[in-house]
Amino acid sequence: MQQDMIVVLDLGSEENTLIARDIRSLGVYTEIHPHDITAQQLKALPNVRGIILNGGPNRVVDGVSIDASDAVYQSGLPLFAVDHAGKIPMSLANWPEEETARKDILKQFVFDRCNAQKNWNMDNFIADQIDLIRQQVGDKKVLLALSGGVDSSVVAALLIRAIGKQLTCVHVNHGLLRKGEPEQVVEVFQKQMGANLVYVDATDRFLSKLQGVADPEKKRKIIGAEFIRVFEEEARKLDGIQFLGQGTIYPDIVESGTKTAKMVKSHHNVGGLPEDMQFELVEPLKMLFKDEVRACGKALGLPDSMVYRQPFPGPGLGVRCLGAITRDRLEALRESDAILREEFEKAGLAGKVWQYFTIVPDFKSVGVRDNARSFEWPAIIRAVNTVDAMTATIEPIDWEVLARITQRVTHEVPGINRVLYDLTPKPVGTIEWE
Ligand code: XMP
Secondary structure: OOOOOOEEEEEEEHHHHHHHHHHOOOOOOEEEEEOOOOOHHHHHOEEEEEEEEEEEEOEEEOOOEEOOOOOHOOOOOOOOEEEOOOOOOOEEEEOOOOHHHHHHHHHHHHHHHHHOOOOOOHHHHHHHHHHHHHHHHHEEEEEEOOOOHHHHHHHHHHHHHHHHHEEEEEEEOOOOOOOOOHHHHHHHHHHHOEEEEEEEEEEHHHHHHOOOOOOOOOOOHHHHHHHHHHHHHHHHHHOOEEEEEEEOHHHHHHHHOOOOOOOOOOOOOOOOOOOOOOEEOOOOOOOOHHHHHHHHHHHHOOOHHHHOOOOOOOOOHOOOEOOOOOHHHHHHHHHHHHHHHHHHHHHHOOOOOOOOEEEEEEOOOOEEOOOOOEEEEEEEEEEHHHHOOOOEEEEOOOHHHHHHHHHHHHHHHOOEEEEEOOOOOOOOOOOOOO
């Protein structure tokens, strides 16, 4: 490992991630570890230059007051405590809220006291991970479910660099992807990067399972279960796979909880693999925050459209083609969504709006087309901004942009005769309609 490391010790503070992010922004690598880290665990961490005890014995978590382990106090490493009574000479009652003030304090500790080197950057990270992946995998084979989302795409690019043809990527096209997405996965990974890619067009299979199913939760369950089934079938066809690549990222681990945080949710990017298929996981992004994952993807040469891809739900267009999915309505959805994306791109909104897409409901309204009565579906535009997807606000879109989208969608997309703009923030409305 090339990077120096500062450990942020989790003593129940809600600011662990913030502090870890601040330190990384100073060019120094950092990891969050549980308060009861043992001497052995601490020794196993490479290049630790100092420890920040974040939180303190006066913090009570789940009814228990917590303190750092003796290993920390006896480590001989420079220590810095925040919200932590006694024991440590270098301490502070609270982090300043203001970012510059906080970073000034961190700079003093990290550079002056710990003498940490500013060597956290993507080139070093990639070089380290290539070594680590090669050490872990040896001459064995790795399987990766490549959805085309940011995380799985970056893992794929990194694994291709590290082990080339020892990696097999499986891309399951469930027929509910956006226009051009499966083609892009094949183009980038198979044609440009030369990966072993198994492309499975399972559209018919998914659509027949979904036929007549209108309940959103049932649709989600069918899509999720079928996805695993298809992936398993492909995995069984391959010989000698011992490792499974996963796009786990740092927030997944931090959210899943160190000792002091409650389990928020357990993360299985590829859940439900059968028990008799024993894989060891390869998770090279597990210490990266989302923006670092994107930076890593860029450094590995992935296109911006993949690296800055907006969030897209696992069930894909399936939860935007409302009610029971039909092929013609799904096609109208895919085409209207593509026009929306194109026009947002042209209007400079693509990098500005967090998530934007169209929805096609399963009802029709009367219109006129070519002097005749038409009876067609509406397309609904949803464009929201959010930090954590728990709440969301509406992007105020320029009227002209909306008018242009309306003109194009109603003239270019068969089956659509109206365009609506959803003005509802979350709450009351969720981001998706189903
Ligand atoms: P809602 O609709 O709950 O969505 O406001 C919040 C965010 O989560 C995404 N979303 C999903 N992602 N599987 C996913 O992987 C799902 O079933 C799912 N449902 C919603 C949604 O796109 C938004 O970003």
